Amino acid sequence: MGKSTSDPMEPSRTRVVIWFRNDLRVHDNACVARAAALRASGAEVVPVFVFDPTFFKTSKRGVARLGAARAKFALESVEDLKTTLKALGSDLLVRVGESEDVVAELTLTGANERTIVLTQTEVTSEETDMDVRAEKKCKAVARTGGGDARFERIWGSTLYHIDDLPFELSDLPDVFTPFRNKVESKCEVRGLIPSPSNGALGSVPTSAGNFEWFPKPSDLPFATPKLAQDCAALISNGVDERRAMDFKGGESQALARVKYYLWESKLLQTYFETRNGMLGGDYSTKLAPWLALGCVSPRYVVSEIRKYESEIMENKSTYWVIFELIWRDFYKFFALKYGNKIFHLHGTCSNRSAAWREDDAALKAWKSGMTGYPLIDANMRELKNTGFMSNRGRQNVASWLALDAGVDWRHGADWFEHYLLDYDTASNWGNWCAAAGMTGGRINKFNIVKQTKDYDPQGEYIRHWVPELKDVPAAHIADPSQMPRDLRDKINLNYPNKIKLPQRSYTEFGSTPGPKRGGGRGGGRGGRTAGRGGGKNAPKHRARAASIYESIYG
Numbered sequence: 001m002g003k004s005t006s007d008p009m010e011p012s013r014t015r016v017v018i019w020f021r022n023d024l025r026v027h028d029n030a031c032v033a034r035a036a037a038l039r040a041s042g043a044e045v046v047p048v049f050v051f052d053p054t055f056f057k058t059s060k061r062g063v064a065r066l067g068a069a070r071a072k073f074a075l076e077s078v079e080d081l082k083t084t085l086k087a088l089g090s091d092l093l094v095r096v097g098e099s100e101d102v103v104a105e106l107t108l109t110g111a112n113e114r115t116i117v118l119t120q121t122e123v124t125s126e127e128t129d130m131d132v133r134a135e136k137k138c139k140a141v142a143r144t145g146g147g148d149a150r151f152e153r154i155w156g157s158t159l160y161h162i163d164d165l166p167f168e169l170s171d172l173p174d175v176f177t178p179f180r181n182k183v184e185s186k187c188e189v190r191g192l193i194p195s196p197s198n199g200a201l202g203s204v205p206t207s208a209g210n211f212e213w214f215p216k217p218s219d220l221p222f223a224t225p226k227l228a229q230d231c232a233a234l235i236s237n238g239v240d241e242r243r244a245m246d247f248k249g250g251e252s253q254a255l256a257r258v259k260y261y262l263w264e265s266k267l268l269q270t271y272f273e274t275r276n277g278m279l280g281g282d283y284s285t286k287l288a289p290w291l292a293l294g295c296v297s298p299r300y301v302v303s304e305i306r307k308y309e310s311e312i313m314e315n316k317s318t319y320w321v322i323f324e325l326i327w328r329d330f331y332k333f334f335a336l337k338y339g340n341k342i343f344h345l346h347g348t349c350s351n352r353s354a355a356w357r358e359d360d361a362a363l364k365a366w367k368s369g370m371t372g373y374p375l376i377d378a379n380m381r382e383l384k385n386t387g388f389m390s391n392r393g394r395q396n397v398a399s400w401l402a403l404d405a406g407v408d409w410r411h412g413a414d415w416f417e418h419y420l421l422d423y424d425t426a427s428n429w430g431n432w433c434a435a436a437g438m439t440g441g442r443i444n445k446f447n448i449v450k451q452t453k454d455y456d457p458q459g460e461y462i463r464h465w466v467p468e469l470k471d472v473p474a475a476h477i478a479d480p481s482q483m484p485r486d487l488r489d490k491i492n493l494n495y496p497n498k499i500k501l502p503q504r505s506y507t508e509f510g511s512t513p514g515p516k517r518g519g520g521r522g523g524g525r526g527g528r529t530a531g532r533g534g535g536k537n538a539p540k541h542r543a544r545a546a547s548i549y550e551s552i553y554g
């Protein structure tokens with residue numbers, strides 16, 4: 001819709017491009033609200049989503065970055081957004097290609113025409129570089145015909161707004177607890193941005209592109225054709241029925257999950273007690289996949305929790321979900337502070353190093369769930385078959401790969417990036433870097449057998465994913481290698497022996513392990529962290545260890 005004006009300085013036509021990326025929703029979305037305001041003063045609005053090949057590439061370590069299940073979830077999320085926008089009288093242009101090219105193609109070039117691109121601010125370099133390139137190209141294209149273009153990057157992915165942080169980003173605490181204390185005591189979570197009303201974005205200018213087109217898996221720029229086939233198969237046949245729950249992408253599904261977890265099932269009020277579970281859909285919120293793509297806003301989740309607290313009840317559990325969402329914020333700001341260091345082998349710490357190894361056999365066994373450690377194998381099989389793994393599982397498998405096997409932890413982060421439905425660059429790489437001890441915080445080396453006894457004492461979760469162990473009695477499920485020979489023979493056990501691990505000591509990190517400490521999220525939750533080692537040399541190393549084991553986790 002053009003705006004006629006007699007002022008020669010005013011553009012004759014303004015186009016607003018909402019470049020959706022990891023904010024696939026209309027509720028509490030600052031870009032959408034800004035577009036509606038610009039529309040009210042006469043602009044036309046073109047919402048667009050781009051499947052950019054950058055995110056489908058193969059990593060430096062040879063793993064296709066975007067797997068079939070994650071792509072399915074993204075397709076569903078984009079489709080749901082399109083449906084919602086259509087219901088509002090607008091639409092969503094969906095394209096496959098380099099983002100900068102697509103955004104440039106949407107740029108108006110006529111003299112006295114203006115294009116405004118609205119996009120959510122990203123925190124990691126690939127994304128921020130992408131929008132710098134898009135902005136440059138968009139401006140160049142606009143100039144060719146004497147037009148004008150500008151970008152507005154709008155913050156929107158965290159619970160606490162970046163502008164409200166009570167410190168400069170360079171002063172962001174490197175450990176979680178001081179960060180949480182500061183934001184909780186000095187910042188308010190901002191109110192929700194109202195959703196657009198019907199017609200608020202106007203109708204789309206159909207000349208901007210083919211709004212009828214929607215990609216099939218075979219249209220996506222997967223690293224291999226097989227992934228497109230796998231994605232299509234997941235769409236038609238569904239995900240492995242042993243899955244924790246049926247994750248379907250999209251804002252409407254995300255809002256339904258919030259409604260279920262809080263209001264229908266009231267699971268919220270027992271979260272603190274159940275959050276270390278591994279089996280089923282109910283032990284935790286399972287909101288991460290939707291949060292990662294922005295199908296739900298963390299502020300919306302917290303506003304619903306606050307409502308629940310005032311209408312039904314407030315307890316440690318209701319608070320603890322908010323606590324976890326602050327972890328999510330922490331890693332976003334941490335990524336912003338440290339830039340590409342979170343992707344580097346030696347991470348963000350300058351005073352610690354470790355001898356990382358390449359060990360194809362251990363890595364292969366880890367990836368395929370054949371390490372001989374039932375807890376590791378069950379979790380890795382769940383990830384591969386469903387795209388999800390509990391937080392408890394993630395901590396254990398990360399500890400095993402990085403600290404027990406000593407394998408370059410970035411292989412693990414790559415694998416998670418491929419499979420995790422909730423893959424989020426800052427959360428994944430930040431958590432991996434921390435799990436590997438490379439953020440400088442406390443090193444949480446988990447004793448896998450003890451963790452099994454603590455969190456899956458009867459082996460229900462393990463048997464769910466490792467059917468070879470179905471006849472192993474609970475007393476031996478944590479470590480079947482310790483089973484008496486006659487029992488092994490009796491049940492005809494067909495399960496790998498524990499893979500041989502290197503003798504690897506903490507001195508590689510500059511110290512030996514410190515005393516056990518209680519842990520929050522991201523490390524050992526609820527103070528059940530299993531410290532390991534110590535031995536006869538421990539006392540003399542303790543003092544030195546103290547600084548190294550200063551807790552990042554709380």
Ligand SMILES: Cc1cc2nc3c(=O)[nH]c(=O)nc-3n(C[C@H](O)[C@H](O)[C@H](O)COP(=O)(O)OP(=O)(O)OC[C@H]3O[C@@H](n4cnc5c(N)ncnc54)[C@H](O)[C@@H]3O)c2cc1C
Pocket residue numbers: 275284285286287288289291292321324325326327328329331389390391392394395398416420422423424425427428429431432435521522
């Ligand atoms: C090695 C490793 C890799 C991880 N990779 C990711 C990732 O790519 N994306 C991701 O969202 N989470 C990641 N996590 C964090 C955490 O395991 C998941 O957020 C959680 O298991 C998702 O399940 P949920 O939604 O039921 O979480 P809940 O237990 O219900 O927690 C609620 C929400 O809080 C946030 N949250 C909780 N713990 C963390 C944490 N440690 N770091 C950041 N946010 C957190 C998530 O948004 C989560 O949805 C990783 C953890 C580890 C140890």
